[in-house]
Structure formats: structure tokens, C-alpha cells
Amino acid sequence: MEIKGTTKLCGVFGYPVRHSISPVFQNAAFHYLGLDIVYLPLEVKPENLPVAVQSLRAFSFVGVNVTIPHKKNIVALLDEVDEEVELLGVANTVLNKDDCLKGFITDGKGFLRSLREEGGFDPAGKKVLVFGAGGTAYALTASLIRAGTSTLVICNRTRERAEELKKHLKGNFPHCHLEVIGFDRRFDPGVYKEVTLIVNTTACGMKDEDGILVPPEVLPESVFVYDVIYNRQTELVQAALRKNLACLNGLSMLIYQGAVSFEIWTGLPAPIEVMKRSVLAQRKLL
Ligand SMILES: NC(=O)c1ccc[n+]([C@@H]2O[C@H](COP(=O)([O-])OP(=O)(O)OC[C@H]3O[C@@H](n4cnc5c(N)ncnc54)[C@H](OP(=O)(O)O)[C@@H]3O)[C@@H](O)[C@H]2O)c1
CATH class of the missing domain: 3.40.50.10860 (Leucine Dehydrogenase, chain A, domain 1)
Known part of the structure; x- marks a missing residue:
């Protein structure tokens, strides 16, 4: 240079x-x-x-x-x-x-481009499960709804923050079907029925000791896993790769944003x- x-x-x-x-x-x-x-x-x-x-x-x-x-x-x-x-x-x-x-x-535009261009996944008409209710969740959920996601399920460690996100989204996008589920429900395989995309927007997985957000045994056979964390390969991404699921990590979002x-x-x-x-x-x- x-x-x-x-x-x-x-x-x-x-x-x-x-x-x-x-x-x-x-x-x-x-x-x-x-x-x-x-x-x-x-x-x-x-x-x-x-x-x-x-x-x-x-x-x-x-x-x-x-x-x-x-x-x-x-x-x-x-x-x-x-x-x-x-x-x-x-x-x-x-x-x-x-x-x-x-x-x-x-962030939202970059995430969507990464999902579509690198991941080959179009969220239009799909049911999506989003983990988290922080700043990144606000940006990514709005972009998913704008892209035509039909049902959005929000799951966050602190339930009140998930409810706040739902209220914010409902106020701005009244047409989208929104659900909040408790954090423990992530262990229930029934929660993933018809879910075609799982997005982790939480900081869970940034550190070695964080553990896994979704246990491999409940990950459905044909779900796309997107984890926004980019400093390391999270246990969630590792589990998705082991199960041969389509998957992207946060490096893709970082580059696209x-x-x-x-x-x-x-x-x-x-x-x-x-x-x-x-x-x-x-x-x-x-
Ligand atoms: N790839 C990219 O380009 C990109 C861009 C932006 C952000 N990020 C990443 O996105 C992540 C979140 O950033 P943010 O700005 O949205 O942060 P934030 O506003 O502080 O929100 C943090 C979220 O993570 C949850 N959380 C934190 N630790 C957790 C744990 N151990 N288990 C379960 N949930 C946990 C919080 O839940 P509570 O509400 O219960 O606290 C909250 O939902 C970070 O890892 C950041 O590096 C990546």
C-alpha cells in the first residue's frame, strides 16, 4: 500500500x-x-x-x-x-x-447477503428460530422479517428482553408471526419442528467454557445453522458440521457487513x- x-x-x-x-x-x-x-x-x-x-x-x-x-x-x-x-x-x-x-x-444487510450469497439460503416464507435479544438480534430479526420470514421464534436467556424484542418487532412489522419461548425450551426437539434456520445472535460460544447452545441431538436433520460469533468455531458450529448441516459462522457476516x-x-x-x-x-x- x-x-x-x-x-x-x-x-x-x-x-x-x-x-x-x-x-x-x-x-x-x-x-x-x-x-x-x-x-x-x-x-x-x-x-x-x-x-x-x-x-x-x-x-x-x-x-x-x-x-x-x-x-x-x-x-x-x-x-x-x-x-x-x-x-x-x-x-x-x-x-x-x-x-x-x-x-x-x-449488520442486517450484511447478514442477509451472507446468508443468501454464501449460504445459498433464502429466508422468505420460512420459520426461523433466533437465539438472543441484544443489539445484534434487533438488527438481524428486522432484516429477516423484511426478507419475508413468515414466523420468527425468539429464545433468550432473559425472557423479558425477548418479550421487549417481540414488542418492538410487532410495532414495526405487524404482519409477521412472532413467538417467544423460554430458554430451557431449547432442549425440546418439538421446538424445532418446521424451523429451517437457527440463528445464534448471543455471545454464548465466545468462550471455551460457554458450552453448547443447542445440543446436537435436537438439531433437526435439514436445518441451516448460522452463528454470528467469529472469534472461534463454536460448539454449535462444530455440531452442525459434524451432522453435515448447512452452516455459516460470524466471519461471513463480518465480511459482508x-x-x-x-x-x-x-x-x-x-x-x-x-x-x-x-x-x-x-x-x-x-
Ligand atoms: N459477525 C459479526 O459481524 C457480528 C456483528 C455484531 C455482533 N456479533 C457478535 O454477536 C454477539 C452479540 O453481540 P450484541 O452486540 O448483540 O451483544 P448484546 O447486545 O450485549 O447482547 C448479548 C446477547 O447474548 C446473550 N448472552 C450473553 N452471554 C450468554 C450466555 N453465556 N448464554 C446465553 N446467552 C448469552 C444475552 O442474553 P441476556 O439478554 O440474557 O443477557 C443477549 O441476548 C457477540 O458475540 C458479538 O461478537 C457479530
Whole structure:
């Protein structure tokens, strides 16, 4: 990568930010397409977020990604937001167009593209079981309903949070059939009847000691398993692979949500394969 007098800036605001994989695949994509843009990890303490946002205009940034803990607080500091940010109250991408800062959230779109393009799975008309009721669950359930999912079953460790998610979804998408089930019900094979997609949006599986969310013996024979966790291969993903089920892990979503950000900034189709290869090479998985 050659930095010149003309090089434009992109990056990711986070605190901490050193774990971020985004610089790896975004720089690979810019380089592959010969774009004169560099993507930097930008450590921003919460108290410095307003001044960091100002700096996007001062340094004529193309845009930035925004990660923990800024996804919510950045929204009030932007000039415009798209309708998904309006719905969810969080943003993970900022575009700087002539000093006007517009916020987007690419998690839902990235997840759907990953599911369709890499997983070959179309959720339209399907019954889907979603584990979790945190920020990721809000983004992914909205995108599944927009994509035509007919029945959504929500299962979360804290039931009240699942009920809150259901209420939020019912208010915005009254046509979708929604159910909440207790967390212990995940051991009941009957729960998976007609379910064709299981999505784990919880943090369960991030650590070795977390254990498995769904025991292999209750996983139906022809279900698609999608786990958003990307730091390790979870027990759920391992069980799905052992049972020869169609399955994706969070690396796919990470790349695709980054690809949607890339397309917002550049207006060009993201080189998905290049982005994927750069991450796998960095993780020495090639
Ligand atoms: N692949 C990607 O691109 C991508 C993007 C965004 C997020 N993620 C991943 O998504 C996960 C959730 O992120 P988030 O932002 O939605 O977090 P969040 O808002 O804090 O929500 C966490 C969720 O996980 C549940 N949970 C946490 N530990 C659990 C455990 N040991 N057993 C069962 N449930 C547990 C929580 O249940 P309670 O309500 O009971 O606490 C809640 O539903 C993280 O692993 C994150 O890395 C991946």
C-alpha cells in the first residue's frame, strides 16, 4: 500500500479497537481495486467521540465504521441517518459527503447477503428460530422479517428482553408471526419442528467454557445453522458440521457487513473473495 499526498482516509472508531479485523479486509479491498484510500484503526475514548466526529470533516474522511462502545452515541452527532438507523437507534457506518455525515447500520444487510450469497439460503416464507435479544438480534430479526420470514421464534436467556424484542418487532412489522419461548425450551426437539434456520445472535460460544447452545441431538436433520460469533468455531458450529448441516459462522457476516460499508463509501461492488482471503490469510487458515 502506497500512501501519497492524495491518499484519502477511512477507518474504524472503537475503544478498544486493536482487536478489529476490519483494517485487514478493507485495506485489501481498497488495494485490490487500486483505490487511493487507507483504512486505519482509530482508538476513540467515549469522552472524545464528539471531537472525533468533528475530525471526520476536518480531515475530509471518506467515512468510518463505528464499533463498541460508540454505536449508539454516534447517532446524535450525525447530520442524517438512514431508515434502519432510525428504527434501531444505532449506526456502524458513517459516510462523509461534502461535510454532511450520514449514518448507516450494515449488520442486517450484511447478514442477509451472507446468508443468501454464501449460504445459498433464502429466508422468505420460512420459520426461523433466533437465539438472543441484544443489539445484534434487533438488527438481524428486522432484516429477516423484511426478507419475508413468515414466523420468527425468539429464545433468550432473559425472557423479558425477548418479550421487549417481540414488542418492538410487532410495532414495526405487524404482519409477521412472532413467538417467544423460554430458554430451557431449547432442549425440546418439538421446538424445532418446521424451523429451517437457527440463528445464534448471543455471545454464548465466545468462550471455551460457554458450552453448547443447542445440543446436537435436537438439531433437526435439514436445518441451516448460522452463528454470528467469529472469534472461534463454536460448539454449535462444530455440531452442525459434524451432522453435515448447512452452516455459516460470524466471519461471513463480518465480511459482508464490511462489504456493505465499502459499497456505501465507494459506490463500487466490494471484492468479497479478496476480503475473505485477506482475513483467512491473517488468521493463517489458508
Ligand atoms: N459477525 C459479526 O459481524 C457480528 C456483528 C455484531 C455482533 N456479533 C457478535 O454477536 C454477539 C452479540 O453481540 P450484541 O452486540 O448483540 O451483544 P448484546 O447486545 O450485549 O447482547 C448479548 C446477547 O447474548 C446473550 N448472552 C450473553 N452471554 C450468554 C450466555 N453465556 N448464554 C446465553 N446467552 C448469552 C444475552 O442474553 P441476556 O439478554 O440474557 O443477557 C443477549 O441476548 C457477540 O458475540 C458479538 O461478537 C457479530
